Amino acid sequence: MPQHTQDSKTQDSPPNAESLHLRFTQALHSLADKALDSKPKIIAILGSSGSGKTALAHSVALQKGCEIFSLDSLGIYKGFDIASAKPTILEKTQVCYHALDVLSPSEKSNAMLFFTLLCECILQLKPNTPLLIVGGSSFFLKSIIEGLSPMPNLQGYEGWLESLGELKEQYAFLHSIDTYYANKIAPQDTYRIHKALSLYKATQLKPSEYFATHKPTPFPLHIEIFALDKPRDELRADILKRSQKMIEQGIVEETKEVLESYGEGILPLNAIGPKECVAFLQGKITSLQSLQQELFFHTCQLAKRQATFNRTQFPKISLLSKHDLQKELDKLLSI
Template sequence: MKPIKLIAILGSSGSGKSELALKLATSLDAEIFSLDSLSIYKKIDILSAKPSKEEMAIVKHYGIDVLEIDQENNALIFKNLLLEAIKQTNKKILLIVGGSSFYLKAIIEGLSPMPKISKEIKEKVALIKNPYEVLSQKDLDFAKNIKPQDTYRIQKGLEIFYSTHTPPSLYFKKNPPVGFEYPIDTFCIEIQREILRERIIKRTQMMLKNGGIEEIQNLLTIYPKDSQPFKAIGPKECIEFLEQKISFETLETQIITHTMQLAKRQKTFNKTQFKNIAFFQKDDLFDEILRLY
């Protein structure tokens, strides 16, 4: 196993993770792996709040501009990209930075190898009118552990069933997850709610001022509206505005509100789903990581 220290910096959207990571990377002579479900896509530059070209010239970033808009993103892709980054870097420290802590948890705890799912199977599953009901009929044990609103896991369960002719609960029993081979030290930025709200308001206004709506408008002429990144906060509201379903004022308000709601979910997830995670204010976290590494 390659000698390398992996340090994950988590936190709510808008908490300043990227800014902190860049500062740490230059201080520690480290590189950055982006764990962000929008930055992984090419051409979504404004609404993903990607690091600038100047910032990426200062510190090498992995996991950015990897997928086309119409490609699927999941934890296994991030795991493989992280392993590739570990292989490529010649630095002793790699900072894992992003708000997609669900993916990090999946990577740490392990992922089962997935079967190859054909385009035909995906299309078949997409046409099912009551997917949760169908999944419950095919595999009640698997379905009862999933919320009916969890469209991603329902879809995956059905795709596994039709691809392997095996109930997904049995498939995962035969293909248990394998934990990540490298240890990851995990930290999280703590930030007061009102400060976070002000940061999110300013960031949203800047994204829209810099052409976030036009960015999505141009991409919609090339890629289907049901592409995965278009369902994310920011692109989703911009599409509603472009379809004249909401006003510009409502667009801005909804992005801010939805981002704050996401931040609350992220905070809860980070506090409850990681066994060994340390919480610090941003400046204190900078000092602590420098002290430790």
């Protein structure tokens, strides 16, 4: 069933650091109210990179009149169409997609943004329209289901963080003010260390104290969770084809354009795909054949981590073959 292309709606507008928390709070409260009188059917289709979950979801959405929420940490950025395997222009005229092309490459993504976008997406769904949550960044889904603590604005503390020294010294400072919380974070985890220190600076509370007094609010609606399970050899063969196709489609040229516009210090260039292309453009990878091998190898590693995460972090997940998943989705969406 063809659907409209997504316009520039409020839920997919770029977030302002000062307003994201307000948007998050408002959307969550509105969704909690909606949960009392209307419970839209929400189904998550997870799976490793290259498993075919996106194509499957598009086919199901087309047949059953679903909309799709993209759970992709790279797809949320503009400029990475090939690297994140975004739906084509034609596919976006057939099915309404959400959470794509929300951020410029220089902006930062986080779980609260995905949580907010998902709430806002569900709030504007037409009656009886199912939503498919599809993507490989399932750690965001785990955060959404378990809930997030309300957060103050953590922007503006970059200078203070730099004054503490390099990452090693920053981690040591965090350890000195909150040993319990620091022990939960890897010393190399730049994002979480900076977030914890900025939270301390903003609130004058230890991160462990802040989270103890600001409990997360769980997602108020039920999400049925599936993962597309594919035999290892078959998945590796598909990843190899995917790596070849991306190079043929122009992932190197796409990455070069972003690199020239924003510089190499931006977060999405650390993702698998863009990261290897940057190395190729800098001469660290010397041939397209070697680039393809690197893309294949690192994507296989990522796929293994994704499969392990999905299997161990969601207690009520169903791991199904493509055939069995199609049958299950058909049954669920026919009720």
